Amino acid sequence: LGGEKKKKRRSRWGGDEKEKTFIPGMPTVLPANLTKDQEEAYLVQFKIEEITRKLRTGDLGIPPNPEERSPSPEPIYGTDGKRLNTREYRMRRKLEEERHSMITKMISLNADFKPPVDYKPPMTRVSD
Amino acid sequence: PGFNLAAGPGQPTEVLCLLNMVTPEELRDDEEYEEIVDDIREECNRHGAVRSVEIPRPLEGVDDVPGVGKVFVEFLSVSDCVKAQQALTGRKFANRIVVTSFYEPERYHRRDF
Numbered sequence: 001l002g003g004e005k006k007k008k009r010r011s012r013w014g015g016d017e018k019e020k021t022f023i024p025g026m027p028t029v030l031p032a033n034l035t036k037d038q039e040e041a042y043l044v045q046f047k048i049e050e051i052t053r054k055l056r057t058g059d060l061g062i063p064p065n066p067e068e069r070s071p072s073p074e075p076i077y078g079t080d081g082k083r084l085n086t087r088e089y090r091m092r093r094k095l096e097e098e099r100h101s102m103i104t105k106m107i108s109l110n111a112d113f114k115p116p117v118d119y120k121p122p123m124t125r126v127s128d
Numbered sequence: 129p130g131f132n133l134a135a136g137p138g139q140p141t142e143v144l145c146l147l148n149m150v151t152p153e154e155l156r157d158d159e160e161y162e163e164i165v166d167d168i169r170e171e172c173n174r175h176g177a178v179r180s181v182e183i184p185r186p187l188e189g190v191d192d193v194p195g196v197g198k199v200f201v202e203f204l205s206v207s208d209c210v211k212a213q214q215a216l217t218g219r220k221f222a223n224r225i226v227v228t229s230f231y232e233p234e235r236y237h238r239r240d241f
Binding site: 009011012013014015017019020021022023028029030031032033034039043046047050061 | 132136137138139141145147148163164167170171213215217218219220221222223224225226227228229230231232
């Protein structure tokens with residue numbers, strides 16, 4: 001139905017119907033009666049755990065099909081001639097940054113929050 | 129996290145709220161917004177008959193539009209909605225794990241997001 005009108009693009013849904021990702025201790029079904037604050041805090045924590053899982057497992061979400069990947073920036077090479085800004089490196093940096101902002105937010109919501117063990121706050125650049 | 133997560137979903141309704149799926153940046157882009165609506169409607173329809181879909185969008189110059197980041201799908205029946213929840217929760221959408229909850233239909237129709 002309507003298949004002719006435009007080229008079939010790829011859906012944002014990943015995997016098939018049986019492919020589910022579960023994070024221990026973080027259910028994906030929430031009760032309907034949460035307050036806005038409870039819901040927000042849960043989703044921030046969920047995001048932190050979700051990113052932590054990606055970083056730990058290396059399941060970074062890089063599309064296997066190169067045509068679906070975003071354009072690469074100009075390569076930057078290290079002194080050993082190896083490329084520094086690889087896709088994996090850039091993806092990890094992006095995830096680390098997102099996780100950092102979520103952790104900062106979580107600490108503002110709950111002072112007792114314990115960040116994941118593999119989390120290091122980014123180094124603050126000292127300007128002179 | 130301050131509430132009992134083992135409590136489960138509570139009383140099912142015909143409105144499903146899908147969380148952790150979309151970002152305000154994606155919703156601002158008209159083309160991307162259309163695609164997101166299509167993707168969600170199409171997949172939900174495979175699990176139950178969809179009556180309506182609401183995806184609140186950020187508004188220029190308004191700080192906090194209620195419900196931005198959430199997706200609401202109204203099904204024809206409660207059982208369709210339950211089936212869709214079971215099928216979709218924990219799946220990935222744009223590389224994010226989908227979180228779901230039932231939503232009060234009365235609030236949905238009031239657009240109380």
